[in-house]
Amino acid sequence: MVQAKAHAIALAKSPPPHLRHEGEHCVLTGDWTLLALKPRLIMLRARLLFHGRSVKVWDLSQVSRMDTFGALLLWRAWGLREPETLVLSPALHPAFERVRGVAATPVETAHVDWLKPVVLLGKQFIGAFEQLIGFACMLGMVSIEAARLFVEPRSIPMKEFSAALYKTGVQAMPISALVGFLIGVVLSYLSALQLRNFGADALIINILGIGIIRELGPVLVSILVAGRSGSAITAQLGVMRVTEEIDALAAMGVSIHQRLIWPKVLAMAIAMPLLVLWTSTAALIGGMLAAQVQLEIDWRFFAMSLPHVVPVQNLYIGFAKGGVFGVAIALIACHFGLRIKPNTESLSRNTTAAVVTAITAVILLDAVFAMLTRGIGVPLR
């Protein structure tokens, strides 16, 4: 122990590495360690390359310290074998011992696999198929849980539900109102410029009314919520997987579909139509103000004539869209959350995938809605 300590102290007071070439032999001095070598690496590498194989006698007895890197540098310079005469203090033996075996291992050459594109394509397909099956399984489990909770309402996880409602609904209110209001202002302002050219000022109410209530409100909220709550749900489930909380729930005989997924889906189904109403209102108020300023349409007139020009079915369609989009976002976020493997890469990939898939799904569903409801709520003259 005392010896090791003296050794350690001696090591700390060492000069920088140096190579001296004297006729037929090379003398190395100083500290041949990674940190000490770094500043002089380029010079020393060049000199070692020059002398490495030609000089036969190497005196390392004055080297104060040598680590694996120092030994490796010399070993490679010597061409992976000992020079003819090597003067070595016993303290340096271990460093060379460690290098001897590994320095010769060849770097693996990556061989070209021509089938790789086919394999990758196949993997993509199988992956997509597995995703679908996983999603269907989860949907089934959630449906079964919903049915079970309908029969025994006592085991409804009310706390989780109310927490999810608060997080996805109430906390999204300020940002969705702000975004809705600004979009309403912009939309109204831009439409007003065009409508004025045709003298069709009053049509601004029709355009904003139907556009916002039926289309823009639900889609805008869905995209906001997909980015906000969708990613939060995925990341939360993912971290619960990493910290084995999901396994702990399962081990206690608690269904994760009942405790974690079902409350989130239901909360989104309820919160989303309300958020749609809230955001559409904010957007209409924004539009109303812009119309007042730009087209001098009195806001009272705007508010009074809105019910006459926009059939009430549009509001129902907006609610329905909100609910369906909300359920889709929650299910997709949960699906990707449960697929997360315990590593950072998987966490980020699945969170991204959840948000992108949720937004894509919302837009696809919106197209489906547009087709199914094309005869409803559009006043034809």
Added chain:
Amino acid sequence: MNANAVSGPVIELRDVCTRLGTQWIHQNIDLRVERGDLLALVGGSGAGKTTLLREMIGLQQPTLGEVLLFGEPLQAGHRAERFARLRRMGVLFQQGALYSALTLYDNIAFPLREFGGLLEEEIRALVLSKMALVELKPQHAKLMPAQLSGGMVKRAALARALALEPELLLLDEPTAGLDPERSAGFVRLIRELHASLGLTVVFVTHDLETLSSLANRIAVLAEHRILAIGALEEIQASKHPFIQKFFHYRTTVDEQAADS
């Protein structure tokens, strides 16, 4: 680097006080770790051992007092100087803290690549030598951290900590979560490295076995301060009730088992 930096203690804590929230964790801790020490930090759960270790690394700032690493204050100097100082130290975190997105090989190669100036073949040889040092087989190189067993994670993390040939090694619970045989092997490995590489080692442990077989100095951390510091025999001779309880706990358990 001044002369003081070379000959002085590797780590020096001066009057370190730490407050977390409203609670004082450490009060006026003075500690010197000399070159070649194998210092164990022991103490009950929540005594602030890991906090103290984190303060040595600079991950956490003490509320009051000063931490000197290699004779220089931890936060002294420019960015490059601070980072160079940290490179002289290897840290083994409790859970290994391997980068989960990288393979075992890339984890060990990471500090070497960050260090710069090395050829890819040299990095490869160094990584393989480090893997051999901690008894990991070359065929494990391509595995991801999630696929490794607890013992392998520890050894891989140790290999990574040793990648830049540090002078100082900090270990947080090096043998926690290992079976007795692996734990003994790990202790032997660190002892060998200590002897052959001239390392200074500071480690936190709960395990009396690790403590008695690895440490040559022990610092007992309790009641917000360092109660005692010295060799195992000196510590065991102490009459302080906490130390008495800590070191004789195992024997009392054995006696109880024998009685029943």
